[in-house]
Amino acid sequence: MTARILSGKEFAARIKADAKAEAEKLREETGVMPGLAVVIVGEDPASQVYVRNKHKACEELGLHNVSVEMPETTTREELFAKIDELNADPKIHGILVQLPLPKALQSAEAEVLERIDPNKDVDGFHPVNVGRLSNGAGSLVPCTPAGCIRMLELADIPMDGAKAVVIGRSNIVGKPMFNLLLQHNATVTVAHSHTKNLAEITKQADILVAAVGKPGFVTADMVKPGAAVIDVGINRIAPKKLVGDVDFDGVSEVAGAITPVPGGVGLLTVAMLMQNVVTAAKLQLKK
Ligand SMILES: NC(=O)C1=CN([C@@H]2O[C@H](COP(=O)(O)OP(=O)(O)OC[C@H]3O[C@@H](n4cnc5c(N)ncnc54)[C@H](OP(=O)(O)O)[C@@H]3O)[C@@H](O)[C@H]2O)C=CC1
Ligand SMILES: Nc1nc(=O)c2c([nH]1)NC[C@@H]1CN(c3ccc(C(=O)N[C@@H](CCC(=O)O)C(=O)O)cc3)C=[N+]21
């Protein structure tokens, strides 16, 4: 058996087309064009690629977008002041502070995320949005998990009653993925570095999500025949070679469906960010 390849490009195009139509309708009805500010502190090369992709997507949809580049030496107070300024800027509906922050600011990460107006928090990382998601009333939901769910829906992969296993429990991927799958009536297990007998658990999954950060971590023997395997991992193993957390060649012999890396979940993340910018603009009009 060879798995169906779930093309991020195709699904991302559909998500962006929907967001674009919604943005155009909003502009016609209210004169408001949704705007995104991406704040990048320091010069992490990986972050710069993602930031470029986000701006390209904004251009494609005609969204207002600004890039705020701050030096590695930025202080907590300076970053707060910038966030306060963007919170107050009526042209900016979405604010994203690129993570990871430089070492010196890492201990302030939670405070930085809490400084963002929850209605402008297009990453969905603010505790208010984390709580809304957990309560089942999330409107700004973290882009990567939201993109994975939208893809499962568009690909007609049933979540209702399915057994789902998420490997990874980070605040930005694993935990929100758990909440979303649960809301879609999957029976969800979250595995992490302390999990025992991981392969036994993953082998039960109809939907297996890998968000570990280790190249080729999920191998064919860990996968139930016919399962949908979603590879969130982005691992740069050489300057121009990107791989996921899933051993693609081996697993695609066993799985029913699989996402490639690159060209998979990363593209959905960017597409879902565009949707969140439009959603955020609407939330602000309601205030
Ligand atoms: N495609 C996209 O758009 C995005 C991709 N990513 C990528 O996804 C991956 C995960 O990111 P992120 O969630 O931030 O990563 P983190 O490093 O924050 O979390 C990794 C998780 O994997 C778990 N883990 C580590 N080793 C094992 C193991 N041996 N067995 C089981 N679980 C293990 C950790 O467990 P523990 O908690 O116990 O330490 C942790 O929960 C990365 O490759 C990242 O680059 C991230 C965001 C967006
Ligand atoms: N505040 C914050 N929000 C994030 O959403 C966030 C972040 N910080 N820090 C880093 C991670 C990672 N991330 C990706 C975005 C796009 C691609 C992407 O476009 N990937 C393409 C191209 C990748 C490439 O060519 O390098 C692909 O997989 O095909 C990947 C990963 C967002 N993240």
Ligand SMILES: [Mg+2]
């Ligand atoms: Mg992390």
